Amino acid sequence: MLRARGGWRALRRCASLPRARRAVRLRVREALGAPEPADEVQVQGWVRSVRSQKEVLFLHINDGSSLENLQVVADPSLENRDLTFGSAVEVQGKLVKSPHKMQNMELKAETIRVVGPCDIWSFPLKMKKRHPLEYVRQFPHLRCRNNTLGSLLRIRSEATAAIHSFFQDNGYVHIHTPIITSNDCEGAGDLFQIETSNKARESAEKTHFFNVPAFLTVSGQLHLEVMSGAFTHVFTFGPTFRAENSQSRRHLAEFYMVEAELSFTESLQDIMQVMEDLFKTATSTVLSKCPRDVELFHKYMAPAQKVINVTEKSCNCWGCDLQTEHEKYLVKHCGEVPVFVINYPYDLKPFYMRDNEDGPQHTVAAVDLLVPGIGELCGGSLREERLPFLKSRLQRLGLADAYQWYLDLRKFGSVPHGGFGMGFERYLQYILGVDNIKDVIPFPRFSHSCLL
Ligand code: 4AD
Ligand code: MG
Numbered sequence: 001m002l003r004a005r006g007g008w009r010a011l012r013r014c015a016s017l018p019r020a021r022r023a024v025r026l027r028v029r030e031a032l033g034a035p036e037p038a039d040e041v042q043v044q045g046w047v048r049s050v051r052s053q054k055e056v057l058f059l060h061i062n063d064g065s066s067l068e069n070l071q072v073v074a075d076p077s078l079e080n081r082d083l084t085f086g087s088a089v090e091v092q093g094k095l096v097k098s099p100h101k102m103q104n105m106e107l108k109a110e111t112i113r114v115v116g117p118c119d120i121w122s123f124p125l126k127m128k129k130r131h132p133l134e135y136v137r138q139f140p141h142l143r144c145r146n147n148t149l150g151s152l153l154r155i156r157s158e159a160t161a162a163i164h165s166f167f168q169d170n171g172y173v174h175i176h177t178p179i180i181t182s183n184d185c186e187g188a189g190d191l192f193q194i195e196t197s198n199k200a201r202e203s204a205e206k207t208h209f210f211n212v213p214a215f216l217t218v219s220g221q222l223h224l225e226v227m228s229g230a231f232t233h234v235f236t237f238g239p240t241f242r243a244e245n246s247q248s249r250r251h252l253a254e255f256y257m258v259e260a261e262l263s264f265t266e267s268l269q270d271i272m273q274v275m276e277d278l279f280k281t282a283t284s285t286v287l288s289k290c291p292r293d294v295e296l297f298h299k300y301m302a303p304a305q306k307v308i309n310v311t312e313k314s315c316n317c318w319g320c321d322l323q324t325e326h327e328k329y330l331v332k333h334c335g336e337v338p339v340f341v342i343n344y345p346y347d348l349k350p351f352y353m354r355d356n357e358d359g360p361q362h363t364v365a366a367v368d369l370l371v372p373g374i375g376e377l378c379g380g381s382l383r384e385e386r387l388p389f390l391k392s393r394l395q396r397l398g399l400a401d402a403y404q405w406y407l408d409l410r411k412f413g414s415v416p417h418g419g420f421g422m423g424f425e426r427y428l429q430y431i432l433g434v435d436n437i438k439d440v441i442p443f444p445r446f447s448h449s450c451l452l
Helices: 028-032 147-169 199-204 221-231 268-289 291-300 305-309 324-333 387-396 404-409 424-432
Strands: 024-026 038-052 057-062 070-074 088-097 105-116 233-241 254-263 313-316 339-345 363-371 375-382 417-423
Touching: 024 028, 028 038, 028 070, 028 105, 038 070, 038 105, 057 088, 070 088, 147 233, 147 268, 147 291, 147 424, 221 233, 221 254, 221 404, 221 417, 254 268, 254 424, 268 291, 268 363, 268 375, 268 417, 268 424, 291 424, 324 339, 324 363, 324 375, 363 417, 375 424, 387 404, 417 424
Parallel strands: 024 038, 070 105, 313 339
Antiparallel strands: 038 057, 038 088, 057 070, 088 105, 233 254, 254 417, 339 363, 363 375, 375 417
């Protein structure tokens, strides 16, 4: 009899089964990794293939717990009209050692119940077909049933956990920064403004729901800066919105950003070190937690596994703002490795970045991490912690009133501090070698497209 042991999750008895006999319900992953055969096992999932032979019926079922399917072997008498590719099934039987080298266990079915039939004629996914990513993108409600998106979403889930662990293990406090905000952190103007659906009333009454104009956040940085003034090291990891009118393969209107803020930090090197440690730790965790899923990408897409071993080169440059082409050139020039670019022109960067005082408003202590194939993966800086510098910059921009609270932070125990943000989708694109950012997020939103 199967018993929970080692890394096994507690096995569940299927109390809900209508039959007198109660089977142990296993996920496909658990069944495949079972240490020993077992009678009375139940597995549920979706049929990935059906092959009917004279003497035997083969099914492959998948429940999203692993890339590998569980092979079900059954008597042809168990076949029925509804048992097709895409249907949802509940199989009960014996878990036995598989004669196949590639698979540890298979399920010898005693009963097969079709829980939900699938209309295969109108189902856009086809059995054993490798659909192009652009094709499955048209079906955001169904593409998670495809191997590539399935692996991607499992990796995404592990990467999320790895990023949280990295920060928690290093003493950072996680902060839920708001999604709705009255600030424009980056000052770049690509904001989504929030209105109620009763827009007519708002404009008739000349009011805003929040009394002030409110926007979807473009960055949690300013709120993190508040918190770094009490917790020293903080991070946030949430949805971020930019109304960029871009359909490029590296821009989304809604994406996830990982942001960290560190108090008592005077050097860009310290910020760069955190970026590098975060990248390396999260990536090695992902590679070790889901090797098969990652392998799928490296088999069919650019081999990106080597990213974990490269050493970053440092590059000190000054000039105009970097366009995608410049970023590509720099990365190529340095030998197709991740590159830190530091000290950007003062006028090109947001108000919060620290003046390097290397000339009259010449450069700020900013850092971008550029990576091959993507361009900018992380952006960060030291923040202007000196009240007079910040005040005069905000005054010149006409923002001093709006950012009085931000100036306050420089009055009440201000410390040198800095931080950065990393685009989570760009991170996934890079480690997996995925060309288009729309294929690394479950429900992509970009200009002229908001499916579902
Ligand atoms: O460089 P950005 O604009 O930096 C900030 O917002 C800072 N306030 C972060 C901070 O210091 N706390 O954005 C950070 C990263 C970029 O490097 C990029 O990877 C990603 O966010 N990003 C996008 N990803 C997908 N779609 C977009 N439209 C993105 N815009 C930025
Ligand atoms: Mg940037």
